[in-house]
Amino acid sequence: MYEHTIIHALQLIKDPYGSFVVQHVLKLCDLHCTYNTAVNLGGHCVELSFKKYGSYIVEKLLETEESMILVVAELLECKVDRLMRLARSEYGKFVVVKALRVTQEEMITAYLFWGLVHKLMPFHHLLRNSRGSTIAAILESTC
Template sequence: MAIADNSSFSMSTMSDALQHIPFSKGISGYIPPPGFAPRATVANSRLNSLFSVMTSGEGLAQFKDIISKSDRKELHMMVSLLTSDSDYFTKIVRNIYGSRRVQKLLGISDDVDAFFYAALLRRFFHIITDKYASYVAMRAMLVFDQKKKYVMYEHLLHHALDIACNQYGCIALNEIITDADDPFYRNLLLEVVARNALYLSNDPSGNFVVQHVLKLYDLRCTHNVAVSLRGHCVDLAFKKYGSYIVEKLLDTEMSMDVVVVELLECEGDRLMRLARNEFGSFVVVKALRVTNEMNRVDMFRGLVEKLMPFLHLLRRSHGSNIANILESTIN
């Protein structure tokens, strides 16, 4: 299906398109297969006009005002056409301007939301993992009624790991977890992340989700993440993003125990390499600092004793800050 060029788009054409797209009885937004031109001409013309309305870079600020002046029937018919074909709808919401305009249409009325709800569910994963379309799904989960939200949450839970491991999906998932107004589904999402923390922590995108849930300082979730990562903290600490996760675990006393015990149990040579590592050195510094600040003398002294034999090596590496802490205990 050809999409009209919107380079000559203006506010007047947007207003005309929204308020005067003819919706004659018997003509829908159905997109016929290629080669079926006779009946497709009128329908395609309307689809092209609407595509220009939704994706033009002009008149974004005035779009909401124009929508407010449209009556219920006009909005109902326009949204019906907008969501009549999954490919067409997805192409619009994947456009930066299309995404913004659809977001403004969400929540206007239950019958309008019903069209968007069905369209979103048909392509849920593809929409939630797109740079711009994902904001439509996030907005929907804020404004939809409770019944629709619950179904959206079920879809989210079903695809949670794949969404978390997607470049844009991880951002959407983090936003939804933060804004979730239903404690039941929020806890289910946190449980999925915590239960799969090791897998996600080793993923280029998934690690951001683990970092995010740890920043929420939900004690139960933090505990579950720590349990999932027990025995793997040192391995993670050698990696850039993995070290961020281990550092976050050191922020609460319960999860701090998991990390420090593992540091104390690892071989001295391996602990030395971690302390000299570009990323691991930050973990060791923080472990020394928090055990001292929390007055966990046994753990602090244990770390100092394991690291002291390597003091001379730490001075000439990323572990120089660790060396400073060790030297402060000598006097």
């Protein structure tokens, strides 16, 4: 049952009820299950983060190191303008804040944190007075 949910996670997340199923599976399953979900969602995490139910799943993937590395790597690979749109979007801002916080907490993933900081820092002034004010505060705390 869980494997079927993981394999079809991308399709399920597009529906609010399907998203709840994926969230439930991520809560119940082990690290292997979470990692496999992250792999199956690879290349779609940024896109999913713009949407209410997708952002919940991406935030959940940021809670374990193995899947977090995959998600943050995707954030780093996207173009700066898309990352800025995500940081200023209604749901995406939560994903970016969580990505910054979890990578900042772990010394092992410091390179991911600093990668995000360097990518966002030139635009931190645009985040101050928008939905990205928490992101701007994190960026400014690194100076």
